[in-house]
Amino acid sequence: MRRIAVFTDIHGNLDALQALYDDIIAEGISEVYHLGDAIAIGPEPKATLDFIIDKGIISLMGNHEIYYTDIISTGSADVNEGELAHQRWVAEALGESYVDVINNFEYECILNIEGVKIYLCHYPFTSEEGKFKWFNNFDEKIDKLAFRDVDADLYIFGHQHNGSDKVDSDGVRYVNLSSAGATRGNDTTYAIIEIHDNSFEVMLKNISYDKPKVIKKIDKIELPEKDFIKRIFFGID
Secondary structure, eight states: OEEEEEEOOOTTOHHHHHHHHHHHHHTTOOOEEEOSOOSSSSSOHHHHHHHHHHTTOEEOOOHHHHHHHHHHHHSOOSSOHHHHHHHHHHHHHHOSTTHHHHHTOOSEEEEEETTEEEEEESSOBOSSTTOBOOOTTGGGSOSGGGGTTOOOSEEEEOSSSSOEEEEOTTSOEEEEOOOSSSOSSSEEEEEEEEEETTEEEEEEEEEEOOHHHHHHHHHHSOOTTHHHHHHHHHOOO
């Protein structure tokens, strides 16, 4: 049997990441995947990214990583004016030293384990790098065609933050993980996948973390779009 851990959208929330990772280690799992958006929204993009790198967590490309590399290379990104100020803050916090690291992030990861094929990505994307598919009703259109027509038994992705778990008419499972870092509740979330002899099981774990501490960190810094972030992503009015 092989066990892996998968989480997504940690979004600069170091406290949630530490709580989540401690639980993964307590589970005896050493193979860990993050599905993109390590940075932005939360107060500690650099420390969060350093933690992921230092622990050897395999991280994929998310749209916020693309915004960072775009700003470093061109000074701008394909976002609205308010978010652009926030993304420039992220780029300033990281500096230019992470560009090569992030540019080496893959857009997808395909695992073949004991007869089970698992497809991981941040979100379905086009063949043109940097172009994610923005489906407003993705869950209603869910099928393998969205994932570059790659045949798999299990598709795991993130980005939407709300989470879903669906099985199509062929028995193929699609798990949209909730954001591990931009949490409206007081828990962070990850999945354990157990694979053995042509079968798999997905277990979702909710781990409590010190969310008030994170909000205090946000309040103490000059974070562009602070009130919007607290309200929309953390549920704080």
